Amino acid sequence: MHNSARIADPTVAVDPAADPAEAADQPQRGRERMILAQPIAAQGTGIPYDEKAKLQRLDSKTVFMMGDNPALPRMPKAPKLLDFFRLRFSEITYRHLLQSAKTALDAGQDEKVVMACLLHDISNGCLLRTDHGYWSAQLVAPYVSEEVAWAVRYHQALRYFADESVGFKYPDAYNDFFGPDYEPPEYIRQAHDEARRHRWYMTSRLITIYDVYAFQENWTVDPEQFTDLIGRHFKEPKEGLGFDGSASAHMWRTMIWPNNFL
């Protein structure tokens, strides 16, 4: 299962000795390990960014966390795509991606569309929400076809613009999220215009169509049913995601060890 019940308070320091399985091979064992929230998460929120106070607490018994956090489920040594779904993603993203892919599958869509739906909001799972289409595309680009990565990137912009020809209206949810008078910024308009003229437009547009119906509670989709599809459309590196030296390996490692100080 994914980790929604086990999310740690990021301001609390964790003692690795609390996890006996961890202690023996843990270089920081016996010390209090402090976690500093990511700077981008504290910006503008009023959440105190206690960098200075924590630096002042450093001593022989107190260090900054590096490596496995026992408050999070331990990832396999060579993690695969679905390990991130189960062990790292928030409950909402976990459900949303699986429901979106399942809806596309049941509608008889091409496998590349189902794959794009399964990945489209992946950065929201445990990395970054802001400009999520771009971050998500970058994360998966080394492992999927150029078309799937392109579709993931542009779905962010396409969500703001109706396409009557396929029955896509501006999402009601966006009126709730942003207010009914919200207007998307210029870079989003430009991305939409670019996408409309592109030969892969419909692949990205289809993501936005299966996106709409995919926030249901009480509907559990088993991730295992996508194993074969992932095998055909997502090149899992043999070293595991995070350890293959790809252009986005550091982003996968950041999700494995989200509390590393550096």
Ligand SMILES: [Fe+2]
């Ligand atoms: Fe999205």
Ligand SMILES: [Fe+2]
């Ligand atoms: Fe979505």
